Amino acid sequence: MNQQLVIPFPNSISVHIKREDLIHPFVSGNKFRKLKYNLLQAKEEKAVTLLTFGGAYSNHIAAVAFAGKENGFKTIGIIRGDELRDKIVGNPTLEFAQSCGMQLEFVSREEYRLKNEIPFLENIKEKYGDFYLIPEGGTNELAVKGCQEILTEKDSQFDYICCAVGTGGTISGIINSALPHQKVLGFPALKGDFLKDEIRIFAQNENWELLTDYHFGGYGKINQDLIAFINQFYAENQIPLDPIYTGKMVFGVIDLINKNYFPPHSKILLIHTGGIQGIQGMNLKLKNKKLPTINIYV
Structure with a gap:
């Protein structure tokens, strides 16, 4: 409107x-727009799990967590900052994502910079199995x-x-x-x-x-x-x-x-x-x- x-x-x-x-x-604003066709593609590929990346207060993490829950996907969020592992309680974004069923994986900022590298993604896949990858911020074609x-x-x-x-x-x-x-x-x-x-x-x-x-x-x-x-x-x-x-x-x-x-x-x-x-x-x-x-x- x-x-x-x-x-x-x-x-x-x-x-x-x-x-x-x-x-x-x-799932408001541009997150709704960005996820629309990615969710359809994930369903077409018969994916079970969505995996994505974000920071402690990421709109994208919150949106993927809820959209995944509503559409029947498991969700995994790779979170920047391993010091946040013990600080979920009191963080409204991470609490919300977890309440939607998202599994949170905390990595150091150094590791996080490697998130687009093949060895990093292979290690994640070895740990969690196959997933549909949504980039940080959700931006792709x-x-x-x-x-x-x-x-x-x-x-x-x-x-x-x-x-x-x-x-x-x-x-x-x-x-x-x-x-x-x-x-x-x-x-x-x-x-x-x-x-x-x-x-x-x-x-x-x-x-x-x-x-x-x-x-x-x-x-x-x-x-x-x-x-x-x-x-x-x-x-x-x-x-x-x-x-x-x-x-x-x-x-x-x-x-x-x-x-x-x-x-x-x-x-x-x-x-x-x-x-x-x-x-x-x-x-x-x-x-x-x-x-x-x-x-x-x-």
Whole structure:
């Protein structure tokens, strides 16, 4: 659905937000899109087990755990950080994944970097048997195919399509389905320009640009300005934003509007990719640091 934001913008610029976070209560936003065709493929291959990777507060881990349970699969999550083995209790994401039946395997950060190497995967297969592999973040060709369905004919009115960028799968699908008159703007949650190469693996068009000044220090990093923005945005619009992805993207778009980046009368569509489940975990970290928390009920 599209929902117009109740925010006055100069130069007759209009902004709408596509609430992909409302698709499903547990497999929301881009995770629903990425898993759609992967689940169908796993069923076609008669797979019994889904295996994937993620961090302590991963939206992807939570989504695969629930989707696997609902679709009759066993699930295995390879979790970055062997120190987390004894810290499942109190971690809302890992507790949720485990409650869905996901078996959690904790590996060191050094081992985790080898997750795409054949010897690492062979060792996992020797331990757990055959599985259907879903990459970290869910990005592969089938995920991009699902993300191509985010935009519909109703979205043809917009000049700019904006979304957060993690592994590059979501924006690749949007790039492929955007119309010739539309420009896709990506707001990476990670530092650096390396994502361009990842996106070009899947994206077929050149109607896009990455805006790399809104990562707030890198993946998983936030500050009090971002927290205040998310809280104010929710108070004014009753739309929750997650602090890892969509919150940074919306902050960036509004900042660019105020800096006259967009031409007058531009019509902008923001893609809300979900990730709301991660707020609980982020608030735990903020409380431990005695910082303000995100005041959104989830």
